[in-house]
Every structure is written in structure tokens, then in C-alpha cells.
Amino acid sequence: MKARLIALSLCSMLLAGHTLAGEITVSAAASLTNAFKEIAHGFEAQNPGSKINFNFAASGALLQQIAKGAPVDVFASADQKTMDSAVKQKLVNSADRKDFARNALVLITPADSKLKLQQLSDLQQASIKHVAIGVPASVPVGRYAKRALENARLWPAVEAKAINTQNVRQSLDYVARGEVEAGFVYQTDAAIMPDKVKIAFSVPLDEVISYPVARTAASSNAAEAQRFVNYLLSPAAQAVLGRYGFHKP
Amino acid sequence: MADWMTDPAWTALGLSLRVAGCATLLNLLLGVGVGLLLARGRFPGRNLLDTLLTLPMVMPPTVLGYYLLTLLGRRGPLGGWLDQHFGINLIFTWQGAVIAAALVAFPLVYKPARAAFEAVDGQLEQAGRVLGISEIGIFFRITLPLAWRGILAGLLLAFARALGEFGATLMVAGSIPGKTQTLSVAIYEAVQAGQDDSANRLVLVTSLVCVLVLLLAGKLAPGRLAER
Numbered sequence: 001m002k003a004r005l006i007a008l009s010l011c012s013m014l015l016a017g018h019t020l021a022g023e024i025t026v027s028a029a030a031s032l033t034n035a036f037k038e039i040a041h042g043f044e045a046q047n048p049g050s051k052i053n054f055n056f057a058a059s060g061a062l063l064q065q066i067a068k069g070a071p072v073d074v075f076a077s078a079d080q081k082t083m084d085s086a087v088k089q090k091l092v093n094s095a096d097r098k099d100f101a102r103n104a105l106v107l108i109t110p111a112d113s114k115l116k117l118q119q120l121s122d123l124q125q126a127s128i129k130h131v132a133i134g135v136p137a138s139v140p141v142g143r144y145a146k147r148a149l150e151n152a153r154l155w156p157a158v159e160a161k162a163i164n165t166q167n168v169r170q171s172l173d174y175v176a177r178g179e180v181e182a183g184f185v186y187q188t189d190a191a192i193m194p195d196k197v198k199i200a201f202s203v204p205l206d207e208v209i210s211y212p213v214a215r216t217a218a219s220s221n222a223a224e225a226q227r228f229v230n231y232l233l234s235p236a237a238q239a240v241l242g243r244y245g246f247h248k249p
Numbered sequence: 250m251a252d253w254m255t256d257p258a259w260t261a262l263g264l265s266l267r268v269a270g271c272a273t274l275l276n277l278l279l280g281v282g283v284g285l286l287l288a289r290g291r292f293p294g295r296n297l298l299d300t301l302l303t304l305p306m307v308m309p310p311t312v313l314g315y316y317l318l319t320l321l322g323r324r325g326p327l328g329g330w331l332d333q334h335f336g337i338n339l340i341f342t343w344q345g346a347v348i349a350a351a352l353v354a355f356p357l358v359y360k361p362a363r364a365a366f367e368a369v370d371g372q373l374e375q376a377g378r379v380l381g382i383s384e385i386g387i388f389f390r391i392t393l394p395l396a397w398r399g400i401l402a403g404l405l406l407a408f409a410r411a412l413g414e415f416g417a418t419l420m421v422a423g424s425i426p427g428k429t430q431t432l433s434v435a436i437y438e439a440v441q442a443g444q445d446d447s448a449n450r451l452v453l454v455t456s457l458v459c460v461l462v463l464l465l466a467g468k469l470a471p472g473r474l475a476e477r
Contacts, residue, residue, distance in 0.1 A: 058441065060441060060442055060443070061441040061442075063443070064440065064441060064442070064443045067443065130341060135424070135442065137438075137441075137442035137444065138438070138441040138442040138443070162425070163341055163423045163425060164423065164425060164426070164438070165423070165424075166419075166424070166437075166441065174423075177318070177322050178323050178324050179318075179322055179323055179340050179341070
């Protein structure tokens with residue numbers, strides 16, 4: 001009898017899991033990984049009982065998950081286009097979105113690289129065999145890079161050398177390992193591995209890289225989700241973002 | 250109807266078949282060789298070696314991919330050596346995808362091959378020796394024909410496994426359309442980008458190929474596939 005009771009209570013514990021009242025899931029662009037983890041600590045300390053689960057990936061991939069019904073409460077994208085698409089599909093209410101950070105596109109090389117790269121046209125050099133670029137269709141950093149290369153009329157030449165990556169951190173990793181001669185990442189990603197990669201130059205763009213965030217329309221915990229969105233714009237969270245190299249919105 | 254013929258799905262399918270085919274050929278040589286060695290050889294560390302060779306079956310493909318990337322990468326011990334001495338670079342090439350697929354599928358050939366060699370009646374080989382057949386002759390005329398069905402079943406499963414390889418392949422070979430983007434990687438990318446039309450076509454092609462492989466497996470090795 002006693003054993004049965006114990007077994008029963010164990011089962012109910014397993015089924016119940018550790019759901020906290022203030023538990024939310026945040027789907028965020030891969031470039032936000034380090035800053036958001038630190039911001040979550042601050043948020044959870046300020047709001048006892050809160051728990052943030054993160055899901056980091058390329059913004060386009062995150063959008064697809066939300067569109068297919070993934071239980072996500074907050075969506076933070078690395079570009080406006082993906083968020084526009086979320087609004088159009090009614091996954092996010094237009095009134096709920098807020099810009100919370102800006103970033104810059106850079107071209108990086110391995111830290112010990114001897115190549116002299118000063119402008120995009122230098123990527124045509126024969127010594128550049130592979131260039132890591134996020135898949136433009138789903139990875140914002142890849143779309144920004146493609147646009148910059150198209151503006152410089154270099155896209156077909158560089159596309160032939162492109163190694164498609166699934167998110168910006170994969171591009172960073174391939175450069176850090178020296179598997180590619182160069183890669184397009186955000187300034188903030190390059191800053192994470194200063195001993196392994198170096199910035200060749202900032203890539204000129206005709207659009208601003210700004211990050212929007214919004215609670216999702218289908219959030220089952222809208223109040224908590226909104227609280228996290230508001231916290232992102234607080235001085236404490238903005239200071240963390242600034243420390244990782246993000247610019248003010 | 251030329252439209253569907255130029256579909257990128259066919260390029261991905263062709264590449265997948267080439268990668269899986271080469272990986273299976275590689276595993277035929279390695280799996281049968283090593284299977285024979287461990288079935289017949291008696292040497293210290295035999296059990297440990299068997300464990301190591303079976304490991305790819307239980308290890309996550311991402312772990313294998315990471316091992317391969319660090320080993321074969323330009324700064325890895327083996328990759329650096331190949332690059333320096335032969336100018337060979339395996340990362341981001343379809344040959345790299347072959348190595349990843351072969352590694353993941355290896356135990357599926359090795360295990361049945363070893364079991365098949367162990368099941369061969371030693372008296373038949375002994376009879377061959379008495380009749381004066383050379384050791385090589387005994388292997389090709391007695392041992393291999395007796396063990397063949399078990400080996401074939403393993404090869405077909407290994408081919409199917411190599412065809413579906415995703416994790417290690419993506420890490421080692423990347424995703425270059427037409428060069429290293431296999432069916433499973435192309436599906437992943439299409440889904441990530443919300444290109445459901447493309448994903449549907451690729452998934453359909455993959456499912457058909459898998460059914461064909463299993464049907465073929467049933468034809469070639471009747472009764473055997475279910476047992477192993």
C-alpha cells in the first residue's frame with residue numbers, strides 16, 4: 001500500500017514536471033544567445049517564481065516553428081523582415097512589437113589569417129576559397145550579407161564560394177576553426193571570440209540592422225511574456241546588451 | 250513537363266545516392282575485412298576493439314560529426330596532414346559526406362558480417378584445406394559464399410542508413426546546393442525557410458526511395474533481413 005502511494009506520487013511528480021507559474025519560452029535569434037542568457041538571470045532575480053526557457057536559432061527557423069504552432073511566448077528576431085512576416089501571419093500583433101537593439105554586419109577572418117581584406121571586392125581573390133554565409137532564405141545575417149554583395153554587384157562571384165550555414169553562430173564557428181577563409185557575422189558575434197577571429201572590415205549596408213521583439217498572439221502567459229519584453233527595454237537589460245556590443249535601438 | 254525534371258530535388262537525390270553508394274562500398278571493404286578479423290582473430294584487446302567499432306551505432310551523429318570535424322578539419326591532426334602533404338581538404342566536400350555516412354553506418358555492416366563469419370561451419374573450410382585449396386581460395390569459394398547473405402542484409406541496411414544521414418553530414422560537409430546538400434539536409438533547409446512546397450517534394454522523393462530500398466532488400470535477402 002505504502003509502496004503504491006510512493007509510486008503514485010512519483011508518477012504525478014513526473015507528469016507535473018517543474019512548471020512554474022511564471023514560466024515562459026523565448027524564441028530568440030542566435031546572435032542574442034550570450035546577452036539573453038545573462039539578461040534572463042537578471043529578470044529571474046527580479047521576478048521570483050519566473051523561469052525563462054530559451055530556444056535559440058536563426059530568426060527564419062524560429063518563425064517557421066511559431067507558424068507551425070510551437071508554444072512560444074516571446075519572439076525576438078534579428079531583422080524586421082521576419083517580424084513583418086510574423087505580423088502578416090497574425091502570429092504577433094503589430095502593436096506589441098518593439099525594437100530593442102541594433103547591430104552591425106562585419107566580415108571576419110581567422111585570427112591568424114594573413115589575408116588582407118579591406119572591401120567586399122577583395123572576396124574575389126583566388127586565395128578565398130570558402131566564405132561562410134547564413135542561408136539567406138532563413139538566416140537574417142545571410143540576407144544582410146547577400147544584400148550588401150548584391151549592391152556591390154558581387155553576389156554571383158561570392159555565392160560560388162559560399163558555405164551555407166544554418167545560423168550566424170555556425171558561420172562564426174567555421175571561421176574560428178579556419179575551415180573557411182572569411183565569414184559574415186554580426187559585430188557582437190565577432191566580439192565573443194576575439195582570440196580566434198578578427199574583424200576585417202565593417203560591411204556597408206543600406207538598411208539598419210535592428211532587432212524587434214514581441215510577445216506572441218498565442219502566448220498562454222501573456223502577462224509574463226509582456227513583462228519580459230518590457231524588461232528588455234529597461235536600463236538593466238540595455239546595459240547587458242551594450243556590454244555585448246549591441247547598440248541602442 | 251520539363252519543369253519537374255530540373256527540380257533541385259533530383260540533384261539532391263543524385264548526390265544522396267552517390268554519397269550512400271560510395272559509403273556502402275567503403276563499408277563493404279572495411280566491414281567485411283574487420284568483421285573477418287574479429288570473427289577469426291584471437292588477440293588481446295579484441296573485446297575493446299569490438300566495442301569501439303560498434304560505438305557509431307549508439308553515439309549521436311553530432312558527436313561523430315564533431316570528432317570528424319576536429320580530426321579532419323584544416324587544423325585537425327589528420328586534416329592538417331592531408332592538406333599539407335597532398336592538398337586534400339575533406340571538409341565541405343561530398344567526399345567528406347561519404348566519410349561521415351560511412352562512419353555512421355559502419356556497425357550495420359561490421360556486426361552482421363562478423364556474426365555471419367562466426368556462423369560458418371569450420372569443418373567445410375577444413376575439408377577445403379584437405380582438398381588442397383589455398384587460404385585465399387577457401388575464403389572466396391567457401392567462407393564468403395556461406396556468409397554472403399548475412400553480409401548483404403547488413404549492406405542494405407547500411408545503405409539506407411547512409412542515405413538518411415543528417416547530423417554528422419551537416420557538420421562535416423555543410424550544405425552547398427548541388428555539391429554537398431543531400432536530401433536530408435535539403436529538407437531541413439527547406440523547412441527552416443518555410444518553403445513547404447519544396448519540402449513536400451523532397452520528402453516524397455525520400456519516402457519513395459526508402460520504400461524502394463526496403464523492397465529491394467526483401468527481394469535480395471528473403472527472410473534474412475527480419476532476423477538480423
